[in-house]
Amino acid sequence: xxxxxxxxxxxxxxxxxxxxxxxxxxxxxxxxxxxxxxxxxxxxxxxxxxxxxxxxxxxxxxxxxxxxxxxxxxxxxxxxxxxxxxxxxxxxxxxxxxxxxxxxxxxxxxxxxxxxxxxxxxxxxxxxxxxxxxxxxxxxxxxxxxxxxxxxxxxxxxxxxxxxxxxxxxxxxxxxxxx
Amino acid sequence: xxxxxxxxxxxxxxxxxxxxxxxxxxxxxxxxxxxxxxxxxxxxxxxxxxxxxxxxxxxxxxxxxxxxxxxxxxxxxxxxxxxxxxxxxxxxxxxxxxxxxxxxxxxxxxxxxxxxxxxxxxxxxxxxxxxxxxx
Numbered sequence: 001x002x003x004x005x006x007x008x009x010x011x012x013x014x015x016x017x018x019x020x021x022x023x024x025x026x027x028x029x030x031x032x033x034x035x036x037x038x039x040x041x042x043x044x045x046x047x048x049x050x051x052x053x054x055x056x057x058x059x060x061x062x063x064x065x066x067x068x069x070x071x072x073x074x075x076x077x078x079x080x081x082x083x084x085x086x087x088x089x090x091x092x093x094x095x096x097x098x099x100x101x102x103x104x105x106x107x108x109x110x111x112x113x114x115x116x117x118x119x120x121x122x123x124x125x126x127x128x129x130x131x132x133x134x135x136x137x138x139x140x141x142x143x144x145x146x147x148x149x150x151x152x153x154x155x156x157x158x159x160x161x162x163x164x165x166x167x168x169x170x171x172x173x174x175x176x177x178x179x
Numbered sequence: 180x181x182x183x184x185x186x187x188x189x190x191x192x193x194x195x196x197x198x199x200x201x202x203x204x205x206x207x208x209x210x211x212x213x214x215x216x217x218x219x220x221x222x223x224x225x226x227x228x229x230x231x232x233x234x235x236x237x238x239x240x241x242x243x244x245x246x247x248x249x250x251x252x253x254x255x256x257x258x259x260x261x262x263x264x265x266x267x268x269x270x271x272x273x274x275x276x277x278x279x280x281x282x283x284x285x286x287x288x289x290x291x292x293x294x295x296x297x298x299x300x301x302x303x304x305x306x307x308x309x310x311x312x313x314x
Contacts, residue, residue, distance in 0.1 A: 034205055034208060038205065042204075043198075052198050056200060059204070060207065060211060063208050063212070064212060118190070119194055123194060126194070138195055141191045172187060172191075
């Protein structure tokens with residue numbers, strides 16, 4: 001999705017949602033929000049956890065929180081910014097007290113074809129990246145290569161996203177070359 | 180392995196492109212929200228029912244207490260009237276005694292006046308208090 005169309009769609013949805021929230025129809029508001037944001041929320045949660053199931057559970061939790069907090073959403077911030085903030089906070093809370101649960105070594109060992117092995121190895125290299133580089137690279141490739149979208153989701157400048165992405169790619173190339 | 184660097188972008192696309200939401204994500208979410216919504220509604224309904232019951236119970240108690248206090252006040256007033264009447268019938272010897280002078284001088288009559296005032300205040304208290312009590 002192009003950033004411009006996302007913004008246009010986001011604004012329209014935002015107005016519709018504010019209308020529904022004002023009339024106390026938060027269930028209907030959520031039904032509008034979920035199709036637009038589910039993939040983005042999931043991607044953002046995944047960029048923190050690097051675990052599909054956990055990211056999906058977190059995405060569920062985020063939308064329940066959004067539904068609960070909708071009556072307090074006053075529209076001062078963009079809806080997307082508000083949802084991404086909830087997602088980041090929820091993901092960080094989930095990460096607290098737990099690190100590294102992937103068991104990638106076992107997964108590589110059990111992979112049954114070359115493509116799968118290469119995919120697992122690449123995944124392992126990605127997981128070795130520093131946190132912010134890993135987040136940016138995951139979001140960039142999950143979010144249709146949009147620097148702006150990634151910047152908004154992680155609440156960081158576009159320039160920082162580009163720098164982190166460049167460093168992450170360089171590091172991966174170097175690691176792959178040494179593999 | 181040598182093709183990795185040149186095709187890094189494509190490989191990353193494949194790696195992260197394969198990470199997708201399960202098809203039943205939305206249905207699962209709606210079910211979860213509905214369950215929470217039902218639970219909130221149920222708690223809210225139970226709370227309102229409990230509050231109505233408590234309010235009804237409190238009103239009954241206050242009505243009972245009001246009647247009870249009114250009856251006690253009536254008895255006090257009646258008792259006081261009887262005491263006053265009895266005091267009138269005392270022999271002059273008693274009225275002139277030192278004890279009588281002490282009782283009369285210590286404000287016995289003032290105390291007897293205070294009794295009905297306190298009784299009326301007790302009757303009226305629940306009426307005023309009821310309006311201020313949190314519901």
